[in-house]
Amino acid sequence: MTVSFHTELYKLIPEDHQLRKIHEVIDFSFIHELVCSSYCEYYRRPANEPELLFRLLFLQILYNPSDERMIQEAQVNLAYKWFLGLNPEDPLPDPSQLSRFRNHRLGAGAVDEVLKAVVRQCIEKGLVKSKTIIMDSTHTLAASQKQKPLEVLRDAAKRLFRVVVKKHPKLEKKLPRLPELKKDQEDAEKVMLHYLAELGQTVETLLPDHEGSISEKIRIAKAIVEDERLLAQKGILSAIDPDARFGWKSSTKSFFGYKEHIAMTEEEMITAxxxxxxxxxxGKQFKELLNQSLATGIEVDEIIADTAYSGKDNLAEMKSKGIRPVVPLNPVVHNGGLRQEGFEYNKDADFVICPAGEHSTRKAVQGSKKSGESRSLVFYFDTEKCKTCPLREGCLKPGAKSKTYSIRIVAEHFKEQIEFENSNTFKERIRRRPIIEHKNAELKRFHGMTKAKYRGLFRMRIQAILTAFVVNVKRMVKLKEQMQPAS
Known part of the structure; x- marks a missing residue:
């Protein structure tokens, strides 16, 4: 930046302004090395472009405006201009550059390293002393509404047809026409499914070297056609956001969108x-959360989490690494015996979900109370739904009056953990778990994680990790202030 006489205006920014504190505590220059591979070194570009754009993304998540609004606000806000390293009169990039940088520079593999960078800086400054990791998950609503199967199929077909005709008008007559469906036509979904498959195959034949938006629409069409659970309304529920899924917060509350699985230190620094x-x-995300946390250079000798993480594989992983598991056991989660593929237990709703997406209607314990080895927890499904399920073959026996899924309770395998769970140490340490719920609330309430800003798992992942980066920086400022002696 070439200093101009207008920089005198920056003296109006209070010394205790939030952005001044952030600028002092975090070094943003790490972003140059992370994204250098996505730039061509043989073409000129402003030396500060990656850091400038990354700082703009930081401001956007910190204060939550849209791309266009972010640029408009930064153009007239002195504190923003100072934070960006610009003169007051300097112009700002076009809003479209924010999207390109977010998706093509950071999204091209650097976004995970962004979170690691801030945690490492925190460790270097001596702000992380605890060796405890707390794990939990939260959810974010999708940017689109869930649809019925026929709507999903029709929208996917229309979007593919439209993008092909827009880019290649001469191909319009060669594409199969959208079928005219009668009102309440019984096989409407199957007809539309066949049409979408035919349309996708035709486009790939006519445009074997397709790319860009056409490739994206073909990818979505293929995913929908190959989704066995679609017609049962349990698979893909949106042609606009096919990665979003139907999930449960409890036995009565559900949502449509994504889950963010988070690991955090006791100092409230998000590590993964x-x-x-x-x-x-x-529970299936446990190992990756732990590995990501360890990759930041953080030491872990204790993990605090809820029952969802108490599977025997997770407990074995902690034991192998010498980590103390402050994790309440659940006989449903840490069970023994064989598991039927595709069936999953949902700890929040306390039911089992079958491969078709239907959940059990009730449960019962069978076996002798005196013998833990012989007891089982049996979940029952609605056989009327099973009879019409597209996945019933090999799952529901012909003539069966009920469909059940049993889990054998093997408490003996976890005797050591059960004894620890009854100790005063466990009871004291498990009280620390709620602090991660406060962090989840911060992500949603102040930084836009209640609802996805973009569509698709790829963009949702970028949003979540960048948001974690921002709240980590905010936390670094507070930790730094707590370290300073009171005047």
Missing amino acids: VIVTGGSSDD
């Missing part, structure tokens, strides 16, 4: 974020 569809199992 994994984004999945809303139907995913929390």
Whole structure:
């Protein structure tokens, strides 16, 4: 930046302004190395462009405006201009550059490293002393509404047809026409499913070297056609956002969107974020959350989490690494015996979900109370739905009056953990778990994680990780202030 006489205006920014504190505590220059591979070194570009754009994204998540609004606000806000390293009279990039930088520079593999960078800076400054990781998940509503199967199929077909005709008008007559469906036509969904498959195959034949938006629409069409659970209204529920999924917050409350699985230190520094569809199992993300946290250079000797993370594989992983599991056991989660593929237990709703997406209607314990090895938890499904399920073959026996899924309770395998769970140490340490719920509330209430800003798992992941970066920086400022002696 070439200093101009207008920089005198920056003296009007208070010394205790939030952006001044952030500028002092975090070094943003790490972004140059992270995104250098996505730039061509043989063409000129402003040396500060990556950092400037990254700082703009930071401001956008911190204060939550849209791309266009962010540029408009930054153009007239002295504190923003100072934070960006610009003179008051300097112009700002076009809003479209924010999207390109977010998706093509950071999204091209650097976004995970962004979170690691801030955690490492925090460690270097001595702000992280705890060796405890707390894990939990939260959810974000999709940017689009869920649809019925026929709507999903029709929208996907229209969007593919439209983009092909827009880019290649001469191909319009060669594409199969959208079928005219009668009102309440019984096989309407199957007709539309066949049409979408035919349309996708035709486009790939006519445009074997397709790319860009056409490739994206073909990808979505293929995913919908190949989704066995679509017609049962349990698979893809949106042609606009096919990665979003139907999930449960409790036995009566559901949502349509995504899950963010989070690991955090006791100092409230987020060390790892994994984004999945809303139907995913929390416990299955444990190992990756732990590995991501360890990759930041943080030491872990204790993990605090809820029952969703108490699977025997997770407990074994912690034991192998010498980590103390402050995780309440659940006989449903840490079970023994064989598991039927595709069935998953949802700890929030306390029911089992079958491969078709239907959940059990009731449960019962069978076996002798005196023998833990022989007891089972049995979940019952609605057989009327099973009889019409597209996945019933091999699942529902012909003539069966009920469909059940049993889990054998093997408490003996977890005797050591059960004894620890009854100790005063466990009871004291588990009280620390709610602090991660406060962090989840901060992400939603102040930084736009209640609802997705963009569509698709790829963009949702970028949003979640950048948001975690921002709240980490805010936390660094507070931790730094707490370290300073009172005047």
